[in-house]
Amino acid sequence: MDLTDKYESENAMQAEACFILPTYNEQANIQGTIEAIFEQQTRVSGYTFRILVVDDNSSDGTQETVNNLIEQHDFLHMITGNKVGLGDAYKRGFHHALTMFKPDVIFQMDSDGQHDPTLIPDFIHQIQQGFSLVVGSRFVKGGSTPEFSLRRRVISKLGNFLVRYVGGVRHIKDCTSGYRCIAASYIEKCNLGFLSTRGYSFQSSLICELVAQGAKSKEIPIVFTQRNAGESKLSIKDQVEFLLNIPKLGFHSHKDFIKYSIVGFSGVLINLGGYVFLTRYLGMAQEVAPLLSIEASLLSNFWFNNFWTFKRRSIRTGVLSRLLQFHLVAGMSGIINYALFFLTYKYLMINDIFANLLGIGAAAIVNYLINSNWTWKRQ
Numbered sequence: 001m002d003l004t005d006k007y008e009s010e011n012a013m014q015a016e017a018c019f020i021l022p023t024y025n026e027q028a029n030i031q032g033t034i035e036a037i038f039e040q041q042t043r044v045s046g047y048t049f050r051i052l053v054v055d056d057n058s059s060d061g062t063q064e065t066v067n068n069l070i071e072q073h074d075f076l077h078m079i080t081g082n083k084v085g086l087g088d089a090y091k092r093g094f095h096h097a098l099t100m101f102k103p104d105v106i107f108q109m110d111s112d113g114q115h116d117p118t119l120i121p122d123f124i125h126q127i128q129q130g131f132s133l134v135v136g137s138r139f140v141k142g143g144s145t146p147e148f149s150l151r152r153r154v155i156s157k158l159g160n161f162l163v164r165y166v167g168g169v170r171h172i173k174d175c176t177s178g179y180r181c182i183a184a185s186y187i188e189k190c191n192l193g194f195l196s197t198r199g200y201s202f203q204s205s206l207i208c209e210l211v212a213q214g215a216k217s218k219e220i221p222i223v224f225t226q227r228n229a230g231e232s233k234l235s236i237k238d239q240v241e242f243l244l245n246i247p248k249l250g251f252h253s254h255k256d257f258i259k260y261s262i263v264g265f266s267g268v269l270i271n272l273g274g275y276v277f278l279t280r281y282l283g284m285a286q287e288v289a290p291l292l293s294i295e296a297s298l299l300s301n302f303w304f305n306n307f308w309t310f311k312r313r314s315i316r317t318g319v320l321s322r323l324l325q326f327h328l329v330a331g332m333s334g335i336i337n338y339a340l341f342f343l344t345y346k347y348l349m350i351n352d353i354f355a356n357l358l359g360i361g362a363a364a365i366v367n368y369l370i371n372s373n374w375t376w377k378r379q
């Protein structure tokens, strides 16, 4: 057996870790990052490292530097494209890696030296412990952002808070971190098309989608320092897209939302039908009948949502506690409905029917988001 055969047969038994490094004008950093990753190979047994650089036509010579390195490393590759945004680059990188290399795990990592490569063995160790999504976290004990300005710290914390609570990933403290190791099978399960964001908010969409697909997560602390050289690519456009993307995170599955809306519409019919039946056929007083018809519609909505809309979810709480939560959310939505109606009708002088429609629409969305992420929260 010659040396190449020996290497290939050893690799055949190895799992593969593919590092995806997005670059845009990282000429001063990329060589150091690539070499530091390959250096860690000796500290990890059972995994062969492969690196895929996704460069978006950098103008500073990044591609020339990577091409020179490709001549020295068999497991280094690059794909190129036009700059659309970080999320778009990652989508292309995932697609290429999954179809061409079929890795077992995929690392997401910045190319500017901010993510410490010496932590790679710790990430892999957690994968070997059975976790499928390992996040390098700045916000768990031992993690930090020592050089962040107050403004950047506030933005980062606030962004994380929104993603965690709206996106149903409360248990993950750092949802916007760009240093992650993910079991490739979970990325394959994700509907990357649904993650329509093109910029940095792709990171938060991806984490919500991975958790929705059942990925078991673990955070390990990282110290996020200043980039080695060059400029940040985080733009105001990215920050606006991040905020606009937040409501979408609540709608993990648009199929769930469609089912939820159908159930809601059936509830309106039951409410109205019940009211007519109670007042016209049973002669019940108009002041009393809505109490029963509203409750009948709440019970039927609950039943259909529990046994149809969210049937596939495994949920920790019992059915009675879910019923109580559902009623609390309905009460809160009623208040939102009325408050918005009152404000827009009374102070903005909007037509009363239109004002009521605005109230109903806002209440329905809030109602879905809370029920989906709290009442029927996935285990």
Ligand SMILES: Nc1nc2c(ncn2[C@@H]2O[C@H](COP(=O)(O)OP(=O)(O)OP(=O)(O)O)[C@@H](O)[C@H]2O)c(=O)[nH]1
Pocket (backbone or CB within 6 Å): 021, 022, 023, 024, 025, 026, 054, 055, 056, 083, 084, 085, 086, 089, 109, 110, 111, 112, 114, 178, 226, 227, 231, 232, 233, 234
């Ligand atoms: N291919 C590609 N890479 C990008 C794009 N935008 C950012 N990147 C890369 O994504 C990584 C993260 O971007 P950074 O600018 O470092 O963002 P950041 O770490 O939040 O900001 P700093 O702390 O200032 O570095 C870096 O490796 C960038 O080169 C893009 O549109 N396309």
Ligand SMILES: [Mg+2]
Pocket (backbone or CB within 6 Å): 110, 112, 114, 227
């Ligand atoms: Mg950076």
